[in-house]
Amino acid sequence: MTGLNVIKVGGKIVEDPSALGNLISSFVAMKGLKILVHGGGRTATDLASRLGIESRMVNGRRITDAATLKLVTMVYAGLINKDIVARLQAAGVDSTGLTGADMNCILSRKRPVTDVDYGYVGDVEKVDSDVFSKLLSSGIIPVIAPLTHDGKGSLLNTNADTIASEVAVSLSSCFDVTLTFCFEKKGVLARPEDDDSVIPVIDKQAFVKYKAYGTIRGGMIPKLENAFAALEAGVSRVVITEAGELGRNNGTVVKL
Amino acid sequence: MTGLNVIKVGGKIVEDPSALGNLISSFVAMKGLKILVHGGGRTATDLASRLGIESRMVNGRRITDAATLKLVTMVYAGLINKDIVARLQAAGVDSTGLTGADMNCILSRKRPVTDVDYGYVGDVEKVDSDVFSKLLSSGIIPVIAPLTHDGKGSLLNTNADTIASEVAVSLSSCFDVTLTFCFEKKGVLARPEDDDSVIPVIDKQAFVKYKAYGTIRGGMIPKLENAFAALEAGVSRVVITEAGELGRNNGTVVKL
Numbered sequence: 001m002t003g004l005n006v007i008k009v010g011g012k013i014v015e016d017p018s019a020l021g022n023l024i025s026s027f028v029a030m031k032g033l034k035i036l037v038h039g040g041g042r043t044a045t046d047l048a049s050r051l052g053i054e055s056r057m058v059n060g061r062r063i064t065d066a067a068t069l070k071l072v073t074m075v076y077a078g079l080i081n082k083d084i085v086a087r088l089q090a091a092g093v094d095s096t097g098l099t100g101a102d103m104n105c106i107l108s109r110k111r112p113v114t115d116v117d118y119g120y121v122g123d124v125e126k127v128d129s130d131v132f133s134k135l136l137s138s139g140i141i142p143v144i145a146p147l148t149h150d151g152k153g154s155l156l157n158t159n160a161d162t163i164a165s166e167v168a169v170s171l172s173s174c175f176d177v178t179l180t181f182c183f184e185k186k187g188v189l190a191r192p193e194d195d196d197s198v199i200p201v202i203d204k205q206a207f208v209k210y211k212a213y214g215t216i217r218g219g220m221i222p223k224l225e226n227a228f229a230a231l232e233a234g235v236s237r238v239v240i241t242e243a244g245e246l247g248r249n250n251g252t253v254v255k256l
Numbered sequence: 257m258t259g260l261n262v263i264k265v266g267g268k269i270v271e272d273p274s275a276l277g278n279l280i281s282s283f284v285a286m287k288g289l290k291i292l293v294h295g296g297g298r299t300a301t302d303l304a305s306r307l308g309i310e311s312r313m314v315n316g317r318r319i320t321d322a323a324t325l326k327l328v329t330m331v332y333a334g335l336i337n338k339d340i341v342a343r344l345q346a347a348g349v350d351s352t353g354l355t356g357a358d359m360n361c362i363l364s365r366k367r368p369v370t371d372v373d374y375g376y377v378g379d380v381e382k383v384d385s386d387v388f389s390k391l392l393s394s395g396i397i398p399v400i401a402p403l404t405h406d407g408k409g410s411l412l413n414t415n416a417d418t419i420a421s422e423v424a425v426s427l428s429s430c431f432d433v434t435l436t437f438c439f440e441k442k443g444v445l446a447r448p449e450d451d452d453s454v455i456p457v458i459d460k461q462a463f464v465k466y467k468a469y470g471t472i473r474g475g476m477i478p479k480l481e482n483a484f485a486a487l488e489a490g491v492s493r494v495v496i497t498e499a500g501e502l503g504r505n506n507g508t509v510v511k512l
Binding site (some may be wrong): 003050051073074075076077078081082083085086087089090094095096097098101102103136138140146149151152153154155181213214 | 330
């Protein structure tokens with residue numbers, strides 16, 4: 001099967017002009033088919049504070065009330081997404097920005113209220129892999145903002161890691177998919193204070209152990225849970241690495 | 257040639273939930289191929305004021321400094337564009353939001369500084385009509401935000417009427433194009449205070465006369481100048497009407 005790289009980049013990268021420049025260079029240099037999924041939570045939090053909108057997080061997830069949904073739509077689908085697309089075009093890489101509403105590519109369902117009401121947050125129901133296949137075969141790189149839609153007229157805020165995983169899984173029936181999560185560290189660290197203590201390989205058993213020890217915590221837990229779910233659902237490889245290391249086979253490889 | 261409707265809707269419509277609902281209904285009901293171009297200046301002005309960014313207008317055009325470019329990118333390409341796309345999807349109309357950077361569909365050049373420095377404002381250089389033809393032939397309605405790009409990594413703020421005209425003109429070699437400008441009035445009015453005083457037809461001679469009398473003034477002048485330029489460049493019909501009257505052959509018809 002043809003190879004396909006699905007790359008997810010976190011907030012700190014896309015929101016720092018210099019880090020973003022490095023990401024664009026390394027992304028452009030990657031050969032073959034590729035899809036970029038980006039976050040942008042820090043800019044959203046900053047803009048929220050300038051607008052006097054309270055940012056509330058539970059378990060690392062943003063509570064998305066109506067005002068926050070507007071805010072993240074502006075920041076994710078507007079500011080960050082279009083900046084990346086314009087930069088890719090300048091580098092000669094044809095691309096198009098997408099939310100899940102565009103071409104109906106990612107449909108989701110508003111998360112049911114249990115002990116927490118996350119508000120306008122969507123759990124992915126269906127990725128239309130044809131949309132992505134057709135764009136890729138036309139030479140157009142999809143750049144996906146972390147927003148989906150419910151098919152009833154509302155956008156829904158959706159975790160970028162989840163979107164990257166779901167897109168990777170849906171395309172794994174047609175492509176040999178490598179899913180890479182880029183962030184500001186070189187990989188998953190054994191000692192958070194030591195940037196060079198990258199764990200080269202993590203399997204499920206090691207994950208359980210690291211989690212119990214507290215070595216792996218916070219936002220890394222859902223990231224790795226996503227990684228394992230993606231592998232179980234057909235993705236060939238999951239890599240967690242630094243944006244500047246894209247395509248260099250460094251970082252942490254996650255395997256079942 | 258196959259018919260194609262290029263519809264431009266102004267700020268007051270897309271920013272008022274009830275007017276937007278009417279627009280979506282009448283747009284969805286239109287048969288045949290169609291493209292939607294939207295504005296959104298009022299929301300941008302409102303958000304600018306909440307963020308303490310000064311909105312400066314010269315001759316009805318926004319001066320776009322770096323902070324304002326970010327702002328309009330958020331509002332036009334994010335908030336308004338994605339709201340429209342999500343609503344169209346809910347109405348069963350497949351669509352995708354675009355700026356000029358997406359799929360490199362509208363390239364522009366930063367306006368040279370003369371007596372006024374408009375800042376990050378783009379004058380359209382090239383519309384890639386293939387991008388729009390391909391989307392239309394795939395059953396996808398393009399929804400265009402009033403932003404273009406310079407091909408060097410920067411988005412540029414571009415008047416939505418101009419974008420609608422340029423897109424209509426570029427597609428007029430392959431389609432029989434009707435270009436419709438929707439706004440909050442029933443058409444061009446002979447007496448601004450009388451909403452029913454719609455001028456049914458305006459030709460160039462009448463335009464010069466109305467302008468001299470001051471009957472036509474302000475934002476309507478560039479709108480009509482755009483209309484005449486579009487007709488001269490190959491567009492079949494230009495109509496100026498109310499959003500709710502879309503497709504009903506009311507309003508003002510502009511002809512050479």
